[in-house]
Amino acid sequence: MRIRDFKTSYENDEAIWQTPVARAWMAALVAGLLAFPFVAGGYLVNLACLLGIHIIATAGLNIMTGYTGLISLGHAAFMGVGCYTAAYLAHRGVPFYLTIPAAGVAAATIGIIVGIPSLRIKGLYLAIATLATQFLLVFVFQEWTSVTGGASGTIVPAARIGDFVFNTDLRMFYPIWICAAILLLGARNLFRTRVGRAFIAIRDKDISAQVLGINLLRYKLSSFAIATFYAGVAGALLAYYYRAMSPEYFTLQLSIFYLAAIIVGGLGSTLGSILGAVFMTLLPELLRGIVASIALWAPRSLEILSPLQQAVFGLIIIVFLIFEPHGMADIWRRIRRFFHLWPFRA
Amino acid sequence: MTTEVNSKVAMNRRQLLKAGLGGATMLSGLNLTVAFAETGDIVVGASQPMTGVFAFAGVALNQGLSDFCEWKNEKGGIGGRKLRYYSEDSGYKLDQSMSVFKKLVSLHQPPVFMGDSSGWAKAASQEVKETGKMLLSGPSFATDLADPQNVPYYFMAGPTWLAQLKMLFKFVVDSAKGANKPSVALVYSDTEFGRDPIVAGREYAKTIGLPIVLEVVTKAGAVDVSTEVARLRRAKPDFVIFHGHVLAPIPEFIKQMRESGMTARPLGTNWSMDKLNVDAMGDAADGWTGVMPHVYSYETKDAPMIAELNAFARKKRPDVGYLPMFYVYSWFVGSIFAEVLERCVRNGKPLDGANMRGALESIENWDSGGFVGLPISMKGHQTGMGRVYQYDKGSKLLKPISDWISIT
Numbered sequence: 001m002r003i004r005d006f007k008t009s010y011e012n013d014e015a016i017w018q019t020p021v022a023r024a025w026m027a028a029l030v031a032g033l034l035a036f037p038f039v040a041g042g043y044l045v046n047l048a049c050l051l052g053i054h055i056i057a058t059a060g061l062n063i064m065t066g067y068t069g070l071i072s073l074g075h076a077a078f079m080g081v082g083c084y085t086a087a088y089l090a091h092r093g094v095p096f097y098l099t100i101p102a103a104g105v106a107a108a109t110i111g112i113i114v115g116i117p118s119l120r121i122k123g124l125y126l127a128i129a130t131l132a133t134q135f136l137l138v139f140v141f142q143e144w145t146s147v148t149g150g151a152s153g154t155i156v157p158a159a160r161i162g163d164f165v166f167n168t169d170l171r172m173f174y175p176i177w178i179c180a181a182i183l184l185l186g187a188r189n190l191f192r193t194r195v196g197r198a199f200i201a202i203r204d205k206d207i208s209a210q211v212l213g214i215n216l217l218r219y220k221l222s223s224f225a226i227a228t229f230y231a232g233v234a235g236a237l238l239a240y241y242y243r244a245m246s247p248e249y250f251t252l253q254l255s256i257f258y259l260a261a262i263i264v265g266g267l268g269s270t271l272g273s274i275l276g277a278v279f280m281t282l283l284p285e286l287l288r289g290i291v292a293s294i295a296l297w298a299p300r301s302l303e304i305l306s307p308l309q310q311a312v313f314g315l316i317i318i319v320f321l322i323f324e325p326h327g328m329a330d331i332w333r334r335i336r337r338f339f340h341l342w343p344f345r346a
Numbered sequence: 347m348t349t350e351v352n353s354k355v356a357m358n359r360r361q362l363l364k365a366g367l368g369g370a371t372m373l374s375g376l377n378l379t380v381a382f383a384e385t386g387d388i389v390v391g392a393s394q395p396m397t398g399v400f401a402f403a404g405v406a407l408n409q410g411l412s413d414f415c416e417w418k419n420e421k422g423g424i425g426g427r428k429l430r431y432y433s434e435d436s437g438y439k440l441d442q443s444m445s446v447f448k449k450l451v452s453l454h455q456p457p458v459f460m461g462d463s464s465g466w467a468k469a470a471s472q473e474v475k476e477t478g479k480m481l482l483s484g485p486s487f488a489t490d491l492a493d494p495q496n497v498p499y500y501f502m503a504g505p506t507w508l509a510q511l512k513m514l515f516k517f518v519v520d521s522a523k524g525a526n527k528p529s530v531a532l533v534y535s536d537t538e539f540g541r542d543p544i545v546a547g548r549e550y551a552k553t554i555g556l557p558i559v560l561e562v563v564t565k566a567g568a569v570d571v572s573t574e575v576a577r578l579r580r581a582k583p584d585f586v587i588f589h590g591h592v593l594a595p596i597p598e599f600i601k602q603m604r605e606s607g608m609t610a611r612p613l614g615t616n617w618s619m620d621k622l623n624v625d626a627m628g629d630a631a632d633g634w635t636g637v638m639p640h641v642y643s644y645e646t647k648d649a650p651m652i653a654e655l656n657a658f659a660r661k662k663r664p665d666v667g668y669l670p671m672f673y674v675y676s677w678f679v680g681s682i683f684a685e686v687l688e689r690c691v692r693n694g695k696p697l698d699g700a701n702m703r704g705a706l707e708s709i710e711n712w713d714s715g716g717f718v719g720l721p722i723s724m725k726g727h728q729t730g731m732g733r734v735y736q737y738d739k740g741s742k743l744l745k746p747i748s749d750w751i752s753i754t
Contacts, residue, residue: 046449150541151541242469243472247538249465288446292434
């Protein structure tokens with residue numbers, strides 16, 4: 001406990017940011033995010049936009065896999081459902097502030113259907129069922145040409161409010177991060193409610209949870225619905241961000257990217273979702289930046305070092321999992337604990 | 347004692363992490379600081395797939411454009427201004443490719459940029475359509491990219507995949523002996539690349555009365571094709587057209603087709619036509635035929651640019667043997683970039699999207715220096731011509747068996 005941090009009411013005890021220091025840091029983070037596009041270059045704003053989208057999708061998968069224990073290998077396909085729903089509605093003149101939640105609802109609807117087998121199967125068997133969904137949905141994206149544009153993909157009209165068009169990274173930064181903030185806050189709060197605690201109980205032992213009166217059907221499907229809603233919103237934002245999408249984006253590789261993000265970040269932790277997405281998005285960029293810097297002085301090295309950077313990325317993940325099996329969220333917890341006692345640490 | 351040892355280990359690990367992070371940040375920061383030191387030159391940007399499934403093509407594409415820029419600088423640059431080439435690995439992933447694009451655009455403001463895929467071309471074109479500052483190109487010959495109205499700042503140095511398929515259909519019809527029209531089977535990969543020309547190609551085949559007796563969709567790089575070959579055998583086509591593959595599964599298809607007694611002639615579109623890949627087919631390569639959007643690096647006769655390309659590549663890389671078609675393609679794209687830039691600089695126009703598009707569309711009856719055998723017009727944002735080549739087992743070279751066919 002932080003020095004002089006006295007909790008004098010239940011509200012105080014249940015608050016997300018319990019101390020003035022935590023609230024000050026959060027305010028600084030929000031201020032930093034608001035100012036970021038104006039002080040950072042185009043490339044960094046692009047990375048921040050991508051990061052925001054990946055954080056939303058990762059947070060969704062963490063709700064299903066990290067908190068509820070339901071493994072999914074089809075998360076990318078649910079993003080695809082959101083992406084194509086938003087594109088389809090946008091072409092029909094529906095404003096983006098309606099298409100984005102609609103995309104989430106469409107993905108959640110499919111998610112509920114896919115989640116039904118989770119009542120009977122779990123673990124690796126569920127992973128394979130969701131894997132089948134991944135391939136099935138990508139097949140639909142490729143074949144349902146009238147809606148998705150088929151294998152060539154679809155062009156998405158830019159998001160707009162009146163005459164204000166969200167056609168640059170700077171302009172898209174805010175809708176993306178507003179959605180990310182709302183959904184992360186939602187995820188954080190979810191696990192302070194009966195629903196969230198039911199998810200955790202199911203993850204820890206579903207039979208015991210049922211004995212305790214938790215309706216497995218309802219809560220497992222709720223978990224699927226919420227997680228895929230997040231994926232759908234992420235997919236819709238992706239559609240508005242790139243404004244051109246094809247089924248080739250929503251690969252199994254992307255689903256594994258999100259699975260890796262929650263494992264590296266920390267299973268069952270909202271902060272872990274953020275840190276995992278940051279790690280998986282920014283580390284390859286950092287490595288590529290290093291290679292590009294070396295290539296400025298030795299141009300031929302680009303061809304040799306580019307494949308090497310992938311090996312280094314893989315190696316870093318392995319080393320990370322060996323030394324930090326609880327994910328980056330645990331490192332963050334240790335850092336915080338250190339500063340709670342600083343400068344009086346023994 | 348144990349705690350002390352652990353704490354020392356932990357300290358070391360932390361120090362290592364700090365050192366690693368610090369070093370990495372410094373190195374990646376160098377990239378940013380160097381950018382501020384440059385002035386005056388014209389930047390050519392590229393995101394090339396130097397890793398991933400198309401790495402073998404990406405490395406050659408990168409070398410080609412890099413060498414072209416150096417060669418052009420040796421020849422005096424663009425109106426005295428030097429070309430400066432910046433590229434990074436795209437990994438053939440949309441996120442990465444777009445990040446490279448945005449990074450190089452924000453750091454160096456290249457007026458011209460070469461990307462890596464149809465996905466990149468479509469996403470980047472949407473952005474450039476808004477900003478109107480650049481001219482783009484890449485190795486994608488997707489049909490809907492050759493559309494000056496909707497994709498105003500992209501061009502391709504070749505005919506679209508649909509145009510190539512039409513050329514192959516025409517070749518099939520012309521090759522027909524006797525009164526009966528030959529039949530065709532289409533084998534294409536389950537990718538955007540593979541599916542791009544199929545629907546419109548099917549319609550075109552109908553209009554010229556060419557029967558398509560079977561369509562086979564494969565995974566890109568599929569291995570087991572025995573079921574598909576059995577279907578082909580039952581359909582008995584005279585020609586089998588492959589599209590959307592670079593190498594696998596074409597050799598396996600042809601090998602099994604021959605083993606099952608099929609005599610159908612295999613044909614392919616441009617990216618399956620590199621000599622190294624065709625050599626790798628082994629015995630299956632005999633008679634392999636397909637469309638090329640430009641000549642091969644060994645066709646130097648009446649092609650001064652190809653002779654220059656060879657001389658420069660061999661001067662810079664003395665150990666180089668055959669120069670792949672991907673390398674030649676990059677030089678071809680580079681030549682068109684240079685022509686556009688020169689037209690703008692000559693007329694004193696700023697290098698923005700509108701001027702470069704105007705310069706591109708003003709290219710009419712342009713002599714490319716032998717990349718293709720006919721004068722080029724870029725009105726439709728594609729060179730729009732190809733020639734049919736066939737593999738000659740004796741010389742192990744692909745040799746032209748048709749004249750240049752123009753669709754413009």
